[in-house]
Amino acid sequence: MNKFMEIAYGEALEGMSKKHGGPFGAVIVKDGKVIAKGHNEVLRNHDPAAHAEVVVIRKACRKLDTLDLSGCTLYVTSKPCPMCTGVIQWSRIKRVAFSGSYEDTEKLNFDDLQFSNCFDEEDDMWCQIDEDRFETLVDAFKAYKKEIKY
Secondary structure (H helix, E strand, C coil), X not given: CCHHHHHHHHHHHHHHXXXXXXXXXXXXXXXXXXXXXXXXXXXXXXXXXXXXXXXXXXXXXXXXXXXXXXXXXXXXXXXXXXXXXXXXXXXXXXXXXEEECHHHHHCCCCCHHHHXXXXXXXXXXXXXXXXXXXXXXXXXXXXXXXXXXX
């Protein structure tokens, strides 16, 4: 498994253990170094925009003191939703690596799939890696969801 994706998975699990939100973690890397990491904080912040991608982009921008994350790669546990895609594009992130698909998150009643027509699968920006690994988060989230008010 990719070492940066493993960090994203750790973030997702940490966020769920703290009851911050869904099974989503993210890491931003530049020049082979982790710039920022984060997880979904929708429940923690009562904020529908506090997706892992938005959280980690905000952290990276503060750390680098810039809005321009050109040259950075985002590793995220599932394919970014259209909202996050917009933030990714505005931040000028060079590359996005993701694990779970919209079909995977649909199993958890997330509705990203219905918004997915804005993506071009042939675009070199998007590359799905370690997609089988996402099943571990699906299982963890199913157990976790029983413990929270979601």
